[in-house]
Amino acid sequence: MAKGGARRSRAAFGAAALVGVLLSGCTAPAAPEPAPAPTVRESPPPVDPVVQYAADRLSTMTLDEKIRSMLMLHLPGLDAPALGAIAAAEGVGGLILMGSNVPDPPEALATLTPALIVEDGLPLLLAIDQEGGVVRRVPTDTAPSAIDLRSLDPSAAxxxxxxxxxxxxxLGVSVNFGIVADVTGDPASFIFDRSMGATAAEAAPRVAAAVEGEHGTVLSTLKHFPGHGAAPGDSHSGIPTTSMGLDEWRSTQEEPFRAGIDAGAELVMMGHLQFDAIDPQPASLSATWVGILRDELGFDGVIITDDLGMLSDSGRADLADPGSNAVRAVAAGTTMLLFVHPVDVAGIVAAIHAAVDDGRIDEALIDDAARRLLELRRTLSGQTGRFVHCFEECQSIIE
Known part of the structure; x- marks a missing residue:
């Protein structure tokens, strides 16, 4: 090859190399990063005003005030302003109206109950035993009772x-302790005339229908969990006891309670009866039975004892002390304690308070019970405003 050709080839190669070097530093611009998606701010779920009210109010209550709110008392007589003043002074959450509270004519009760509303935004639970038939505090009630409903279509209930x-x-009553979910086919049983079926299958649809009939008018109560039909005897004079096991209970006693809960009953009353094979203490003091009611039957409402005075009067030494019974009921997870006969309220409160202090009762149980009751009572008021608490400095200005 001629030297000139070689020089031209080397020159061409060098030029090509130079172009390659120059091009190697010249890259296409990178694609722009995609813009971040706009943040979607989800609105917080709306706050239930009743739940908010209860939470706000609970945060201002002392332990003793919470405990007092868990008590339902009976105060005899027809002087409603005096009864309301006592209820307010005791700080209780409810009153049960018995025969001594029903005037003649019974319709006059409607003029008395307004005086029992000691706080407009948080009315007391005013309860009554109005089953119809043999158990009715308002004697003019002629609607069919349980013994009649046994043979009728559930729609009659x-x-x-x-x-x-x-x-x-x-008449101004807000809670009816009126729907008996106990099952018995034994005419000798004290609960026979008050039961809506001889079997669980017979009673369940009638119990559910009774709850549906009361819904939106008064608060419904199912009684007496876990079922007096399973045990011989009368809890007004002793503690009926049975050896029935849990499987048999489920197949023979559970269904009416489950049906009533599914229908929307707001309260369940615990009976003073004992299933030795399940828990060797009365169901009204049993965390086991409360757990079955909450966890298996899915009940999220208010659990109230039957009259705790019945335990003290049962003749059993281990149940003689009202304060001890109250402590055991609260420790079991009960929401509200019912006392029909006179009771030392301060003593009951002190006993429960002491049990919290020494660890026998978790204070969270007290808070849960007080919250449930605040929500239920606030719902009855129909009001939706926030709770406003006037602390000592504010109160001193007002006064």
Missing amino acids: RDAFATRSAMLAR
């Missing part, structure tokens, strides 16, 4: 309790 609850609402 719905109609009977719709009529009954409308009458109670007119």
Whole structure:
């Protein structure tokens, strides 16, 4: 090859190399990063004003005030302003109206119950035993009772309790301890005339229909969990006891309670009866039975004892002390304690307070019970405003 050709080839190669070097530093611009998606701010779920009210109020209550709110008392007589003043002074959450509280004519009760509303935004739970038939505090109630409903279509139970609850609402009553979910086919049982079926399958649809009849008019209560039909004897004079096991209970006693809960009953009353094979103490003091009610039957409402005075009067030494019974009931997870006979309220409160202090009762149980009751009572008021608490400095200005 001629030297000139070689020089030209080397020159061409060098030029090509130079172009390659120059191009190697010249890259296409990178694609722009995609813009971040705009942040979507989800609105917080709306706050239930009743739940908010209860939370706000609970945060201002002392332990003793919470405990007092868990008590339902009976105060005899027809002087409603005096009864309301006592209830307010004791700080209790409810009153049960017995025969001594029902005037003649019974319709006059409607003029007395307004005086029992000691706080407009948080009314007391005003309860009554109005089953119809042999258990009725308002004697003019002629709607069919349980013994009649046994042989009728369940729709008759719905109609009977719709009529009954409308009458109670007119009289100013907010809670009916009226729906018996106990099952028995034994005419000798004290609960026979008050039961809506000889079997669970017979009673369950009638119990559910009774709850549906009361719904939206008064608060419904199922009683007496876990079922007096399983045990011989009368809890007004002793503690009925049975050896029935849990599987048998489920197949023979559970269904009416489950049906009533599914229908929307707001309260369940614990009975003073004992299933030795399940828990060797009365169901009204049993965390086991409360757990079955909450966890297996899915009940999220208010659990109230039957009259705790019945335990003290049962003749059993281990149940003689009202304060001890109250402590055991609260420790079991009960929401509200019912006392029909006179009771030392300060003593009951002190006993429960002491049990919190020494660890026998978790204070969270007290808070849970007080919150449930605040929510239920606030719902009855129909009000939706926030709770405003006037602390000492504010109160001194007002006074």
